[in-house]
Structures are given as C-alpha cells and as structure tokens.
Amino acid sequence: MMGLRRPSWFAVLLTLVGVMFFVRLGIWQLHRAAEKEVLLRRFATAASAPIQDFSTVQRGALPERYPHLQVRGHFVPGRSYMLDDQNHGHRPGVQVYAPFRPDGYARLVLVDLGFLPREGPDLKLPQLPPIKPGETTLRGIYVPPPAAGLKLGGDALKKQQTWPKLTTYIDLNQIATDLDAKLYPRALLLDPDPAAAYVREWTPGFMPPARHYGYAFQWFAFAVAALAIFVILHRKKDETGDDDE
Known part of the structure; x- marks a missing residue:
C-alpha cells in the first residue's frame, strides 16, 4: 500500500507557495480574458457607433x-x-x-x-x-x-x-x-472605402481572449504538477515506513 513520508516544513511551504502562485496567475489570465472579450465586443460595435466629434x-x-x-x-x-x-x-x-x-x-x-x-x-x-x-x-x-x-x-x-x-x-x-x-x-x-487602394479590415491589436485562456490552463496545470511532484517525492512503498533510503 502506498503512503506518504512525513515531509519537511520547507517542502510543504515551497509546494504551497508554488501552487498559490500558479493558481493566482491562472486566475489573473482568466480576468484578462474576460476583459479582452469586453474589448472585442466594443471594437466590433465601434464602426457602427454614432459619430463623435x-x-x-x-x-x-x-x-x-x-x-x-x-x-x-x-x-x-x-x-x-x-x-x-x-x-x-x-x-x-x-x-x-x-x-x-x-x-x-x-x-x-x-x-x-x-x-x-x-x-x-x-x-x-x-x-x-x-x-x-x-x-x-x-x-x-x-x-x-x-x-x-x-x-x-x-x-x-x-x-x-x-x-x-x-x-x-x-x-x-x-x-x-x-x-x-x-x-x-x-x-x-x-473607415473602409471601396474606392481606396488600401485594404481596411480592422482587428484589435491585442492578445485575443483564447490565448489568455490557454495561458490560464497552463498555469493551472503547473499547480497540479507541483502537487503531483510533491506526492511523488514523498511517497513510500508500504505502511512500515520503508522508503528504501
């Protein structure tokens, strides 16, 4: 039966800090994705919005x-x-x-x-x-x-x-x-002009929401990986405490 060796306080602290850091970055990327979705909607409606001086x-x-x-x-x-x-x-x-x-x-x-x-x-x-x-x-x-x-x-x-x-x-x-x-x-x-020689098909000049979601998934995966590494490094083969050291 697999169990865990008693970890050091340093290992626990390092893992917790790492997991919290990665999760925080993932949540920040989710917030950025939501902001970019709002900007995309505003940009999409800008060309048809009322003209301002x-x-x-x-x-x-x-x-x-x-x-x-x-x-x-x-x-x-x-x-x-x-x-x-x-x-x-x-x-x-x-x-x-x-x-x-x-x-x-x-x-x-x-x-x-x-x-x-x-x-x-x-x-x-x-x-x-x-x-x-x-x-x-x-x-x-x-x-x-x-x-x-x-x-x-x-x-x-x-x-x-x-x-x-x-x-x-x-x-x-x-x-x-x-x-x-x-x-x-x-x-x-x-604004687009059919008579102009230029192509004017505008897209926002910022990172799209999909990429922020991808980065968020990456940071959350790092958090899971940090926990997995912690478990792997501290597992033992049996309940007797034999850790092959």
Missing part, C-alpha cells in the same frame, strides 16, 4: 474605449510610414500610416490608411497612392497604437532620409521625434 478627445472623457470619430484637417505633406512584415489573406505587405493635423489643434494624429501588398515576384515595397492635399474630413475608429513588440535594431527612422520611411514597429515617441511634433496617444483607423 474629435473635440470629445480633447476633453479626455471618452464614453467608449474605441470611439468612432470624425475629424477635419489636412495630412502633413510628403510624410508617411510603412509598417513592414504585415500579412493579409496570406499576402505579405505593409500597413501605411500618415500624420494628420486636425484643424485648430497643435498635435498630430497618426492615421492608419490601411494595408497594401508587396508587389511582383520579388515582393517589392508598394508604391503608395498619392494623398489628396488640402482640407479633408476623416472618419474612423480611435484606438491605441499597435503593440511594438521587440524593438530590434533601435530607432530606424532617424537613419532614413527618404520618404516613405520603413519600420518594423510603431513607436509614437520615435515618430513624434522624427516629425519634430507632438502626437496624440492613439491612432485613427480609417
């Missing part, structure tokens, strides 16, 4: 996390950025961003114009369609910028002298320095 951003009290905004102003001439290593429908390409100056405000808004595929068998960078000069009105979803991830190679923008500039991540601070201007902390995802 850009002035609501200035007051700092946004009624939604992803407001559907209208803003009038003009694009900064000759300035745009291509976010490389993007894919749409298994086609590699770039996401194109351009700075926009709202009328009556000193700061710039970074506008996501959409996706363009690389061109030809050599997958060359696309030629960007010209941006219409002068006053224009934009509509889109006002969202946090895409997560930067690993910033390998440092700031590539200041090393480039020609436009558009190519980057592998979006860093608003680096872009602000490159433009010698202040930027708003969010980007504007333009």
